[in-house]
Amino acid sequence: MKRVSDAAAWPVDLIAAEEGGFIVNFPDLPNGWSQGETRDEALARAEDLLDEMILGRMAHNEDVPRPSPPKGRLVVALPA
Numbered sequence: 001m002k003r004v005s006d007a008a009a010w011p012v013d014l015i016a017a018e019e020g021g022f023i024v025n026f027p028d029l030p031n032g033w034s035q036g037e038t039r040d041e042a043l044a045r046a047e048d049l050l051d052e053m054i055l056g057r058m059a060h061n062e063d064v065p066r067p068s069p070p071k072g073r074l075v076v077a078l079p080a
Contacts, residue, residue, distance in 0.1 A: 011073035012046050014039065028065050029053045046076045054078060
């Protein structure tokens with residue numbers, strides 16, 4: 001099982017939803033989406049999503065990819 005550094009932070013896409021609010025996803029971790037009514041709420045949910053996605057991969061003994069460079073994107077770190 002691969003471990004993830006506590007200092008790791010993944011780039012996140014924050015997309016304005018047509019119906020209002022924001023959608024978040026992690027380009028390095030496909031198949032995970034969340035949303036929030038405000039930017040702050042969406043980013044807080046992104047933190048929870050990241051935690052669940054990483055723990056889920058580890059629980060299934062799947063590789064956890066290293067985060068790609070942010071390239072101007074927002075980043076979200078694993079919760080402490």
